[in-house]
Amino acid sequence: MEEIYAILKEVRPEYDFKGSEDYVEDGFLDSFDIITIVSMLEEKYHIQIDGLDIIPDNFCTAAAIIGLLKKNGVII
Amino acid sequence: MRTTVLSYLEESAVKYANKTAFFDEQNSITFSELRKRAIDLGYHIRNYLEGRRNPVLVYLPKTIESIVAFMGILYSGNFYTPTDIRFPAEKVISVVEALQPVAVIVDGKTREKFQKFASNRNIKIINLDEVKETGLYKDSTVLTKEILDVDPVYTFFTSGSTGVPKGVIINNHNVIDYTDWAVNTFPIDEHTIMGNQSPFYFDISTQDIYTTLKTGATLGIIPVKYFAFPVMALQFIKERHINFLYWVPSAFVSIANFKLLESVTLDEVTLIMFGGEVMPVKQLNYWKRHLPNLKMIANVYGPTEATVNCTYYIVDREFGDNETLPLGKACENTGLIVLDDDDHVIGKDKPNVLGELCVYGSSLSAGYWDDKEKTDEKYVRSPCCKHYYERMYRTGDLVSYNERGELVFAGRKDFQIKHSGYRIELGEIESMAMGKEGVINSCASYHQAKKQIVLFYQGEVSEDDMREYLLEKIPKYMVPTIYYQLKTFPYNDNGKIDRKKLSENYLN
Incomplete structure (x- = not known):
């Protein structure tokens, strides 16, 4: 979980991700941020994220991002 | 005689009264409803403001409410400047300081946020949610009769090199001139459903809005957040039967890079066009391969200072992934001159010679808001017209002609280096x-x-x-x-x- 928070903090240091229940609803992430996060995840975990999985449900919380990683075979 | 862009709405509100003009994620509005709400707002603004031709800021979410606000401001005899409610405070304040708007249109939700920017300023805050029905719809000429075609429609701010934003004033005849060209050039009619990507403060939206009003087409405002999750933008396009896309290249590129068109087939899209920056051919070819009913691709180019676009190229041949699309030729009723460093004309007979692209004609903006110095620097007398003063805009963009006589973009003059x-x-x-x-x-x-x-x-x-x-x-x-x-x-x-x-x- 902390690994994910570290990535989010790197992308948007000004926001309190731990204090948000839904990053998308709270407007924390714009299109540029999502593309950045996707490429950071792909590089860190050596995976290729399917464009179809780039939906709010998979990016709304750190737990959701972990779910996406698990779907891609990452053990976390 | 057409002197105001409102005449488009007046005509469509009769001809296509109950047809959907604009829709967003939640709501839609017909041409006649839009006209009524805009007239109500026009009277409402007049109750608060004296005078005409004054700037009114729009501080609203990107929904059909923004369109109502734009039209209402025009009916009041004033002109609009949109901002984005997601902008950081400093950016909104810099626009407010440069523009000095007399009023701002907010809604119940954005009002409080704006009040922080407006403190100690003499800006009338007008809440769109408080506008009352007037019933005065029969004859709108009471509101429009004094509008001249040289009156501004909007002022858009572009980032200046010094960091101070520059407001480009676009008037009625600029928009009419542009819209006439766009509907003559692209197959836009009452069956067209356009998918808007452009922010309303960026001038691709000028084509989106005014070609819709002129032809009785429909404009779907694709929610901003869908571009963060591009598969959602594609699903919206499919579900809402959108068939015409005019976007910035980066929006097309991200969908191509995620290879999403394999999963969502857009079989109703027949036209794509792009402008604002260079469209990479590799991603364009991806779109071409995956749109089964694509009939037309257009590359458009132009500075805001010459109203949306001044050149266009309808893609008429195959391009390899490492080739570049040309800018093509001048839009109708637009004059183009390519000048070398000594202001000598470079013609089509001199292919591959670089020069600065300059524009003249009815599309030229009146200049920059409250910035005579910058206006005089960029809008100059054409060296090609010896006997009277012909205004010309220097784009600062470098172009050349290719062997086919098409204009080709080579970069910004500022990006030309000596090494x-x-x-x-x-x-x-x-x-x-x-x-x-x-x-x-x-x-x-x-x-x-x-x-x-x-x-x-x-x-x-x-x-x-x-x-x-x-x-x-x-x-x-x-x-x-x-x-x-x-x-x-x-x-x-x-x-x-x-x-x-x-x-x-x-x-x-």
Whole structure:
């Protein structure tokens, strides 16, 4: 979980991700941020994220991002 | 005689009264409803404001309510400047300071937020949610009769090189001139459903809005957040039967890079067009391959100062992934002149000779808001017209003619550098780098202090491979010495690569 928070903090240091229940609803992430996060995840975990999985449900919380990683075979 | 863009709405509100004019994620509005609500707002604004031709800021979410506000402001005899409610406070304040608006249109939700910016300023805050029905719809000429075609429709702010935003004033005849060309050139009619991507403060939206009003087409406002999750934008396009897309290239590029058109087939889309920056052919070819009923592709170009676009190219041949699309030719009723450093004309008979593109004609803006100095610098007398004063706008963009007589973009004049005695176009290096297999994005820059050419790029290509590839394609003096392989590129509010940010982050 902390690994994910570290990535989010790197992308948007000004926001309190731990204090948000839904990053998308709270407007924390714009299109540029999502593309950045996707490429950071792909590089860190050596995976290729399917464009179809780039939906709010998979990016709304750190737990959701972990779910996406698990779907891609990452053990976390 | 057509003197105001409101005449488009007046006519469509009769001819297509109950047809949907605009829709967003939640709501839709017909032409006659839009006219009624806009007239109500026009009277409402007049109750608060004296005088005409004054700037009114729009501080609303990107929904059909913004369209109501734009039209209402025009009925009141004033003109609009949209802002984005997601902008940081400093940006909104810089626009407020440059524009000095007499009023702002807010809604129940954005009112409080705006009040923080407006404190100690004499700005009338008008809440769209409080507008009452007037019933005065029979004859709107009470409101419109004094509007002249030289009265402004909107002022859009572009980022100035000094950091102070510049407001470009666009009047009724500019928009009418542009809209006439657009509907004559592209197949837009009452069956067209356009998918709006452009922010309302960016002038692609001028075509979106006014061609809709003129032809009785429908404009679907694709929610901003869907571009963060592009598969949702595609689903919205499919579900809402959108068949016409005019976007900035980066919006097309991200969908192509995620290879999403394999999963969502857009079989109703028949036309795509793009402008604002260079569309990479590799991603365009991806779109071409995946739109089964695509009939037309258009590359458009132009500075806001000459109202949306001044050149266009309808793609009429195949392009290889490492080729560049031409800008094409002048839009109808637009004059173009290519000038060398001594202000001599470069004609089609001199292919591949670079010069600055200059524009004249009815599309030219009246100039910059409250900035005579900048206006006089960019809007000058045409050297081609010896016997009277013909205004001409210097775009600052470098172009040449190709062998076919088409204009080709070569980069910004500001991006032309002198290196080892050679004059080099950074744009030329970028387009070459883009041709390398695996490269998704590129941006060339010049490190003045170190006198080195720098290349930023995105894609799975090593720095050595990149250098070797470029050595084969361009002269050695043009090959960058420093390479930054980036995970992603920063973009500015208009969806263009943020060159300033790149330089700040890497070159200082």
